[in-house]
Amino acid sequence: FVHSRSLTELEIGENGAIGVDENGIIRFVERDFHEGFEKLMAYVEENKDEWVHAKVVKIEGNGFFFPGFIDTHVHAPQHPNTGLFGKTTLLDWLKKYTFPMESSFSSLPRAHRVYQNFVSRTLSHGTTTCSYFATIHVPATNALADICLKRGQRAFVGRVCMNSDLSPEYYRDESVESSVRDSKASIDYIRSIDPNGEIVKPIVTPRFSPSCTPDCLSAMGKLAQETDTHIQTHISENKGEIALVQELFPSSKSYADVYDTHGLLTPKTILAHAVHLSPQERKIILARKSKISHCPASNTAITSGCAPIRELLNEGHTIGLGTDISGGFHPSILENVRQAIWVSRHLAITTNDSAKLSTEEALYLATRGGAAVVGLEEKVGGFEVGKEWDAQMIQLGEVKQEGNEDGIFEEGPVDVFGWESWAERVEKWVYSGDDRNTVAVWVRGRLVHNTSRYTGAEGTA
Ligand code: GUN
């Protein structure tokens, strides 16, 4: 198994064994299964009643378990727009592509089709937790929560709140009252289907400052406080957007100050982008313990800028990765690991080398960092006793499909994969891997996705 030991360090348990109980909780982590075999057997012997029905999932060849990815910022209804952005930047992109697409989710059957497909897609890329923006529509938002619960993907699901005239008349909340009423209806529904919030949780979602009137922002801050929910929004993504915020909120000191003065900067707040924050804004965000979602593919696609993630990490910010579909062009967090590294390298080219993120750091952001952003750092993001089994099984190497001339499954030749150190294999996965390598995915111990390469659990321990 492979996971982050710290921001800068991966742990590779080459002969590891992890025991997961029927509730999906990790009960033991043996770092060296061969040397630790007796200890493991003694544990099983001692706890026989519990482990007698245990099944063994073996990884052979160039494979390893990795923690499930956490997508801290993603717009599920924008799935059909993935890859469409042309030469737009944020504000014209919203008008040209996003609002028309999202408004079509007034159709519940359409929402069902798109959301089913998108949850399958993100699971297939190893994403075990998502923080979703839905649309303004309560039935469609609730349907997304239903689908996540049914499929077993951990999710924060937010009905988008937007009442200002930035949005077209055909796609906005009618009033502050309707904004609060609809957001509350969705919070109540999501809590009714998963009362302990084990898989799905509601999240208060004011789209971004320009989409909401000041009284609406305050109402959302109050709603989040009263219902003790997380909050998600966008901040400082694009220079035109920042200028617009200054114009719309002339008495505010900054974009971050708008959120702060409306009660929206809390330890449970996820702020997407944070590309152009001033030192003062960074200080407020840090002081309020709000979290940052870095969306590198999106920031390049719609030319928002290069977020200075290495600097923000140095200052102590809590940061995870977001695909930001469809500002971002790819539903995979692995792709965004690469993009985070690329963006940091472009920054390094124009500033200095210290801006660079390492492979280890980007993988940390994708797992433990993301877990901390959504407040689940005690539960997921790594493999420790007491954490929940949210994991993906990775298999490297090419596979000849059944029915080829030999009719057999076969890993690629050993001089392509398998000659390297394990750290190098992980590195090769990061730069050239994709969903074909993700052969099985679990959330809380439940198998939620697998490909034909997954041979399944065998026997009884
Ligand atoms: N700002 C406001 N809405 C959006 C959105 O849907 N995507 C992105 N990337 N930024 C936004």
Ligand code: FE
């Ligand atoms: Fe976004």
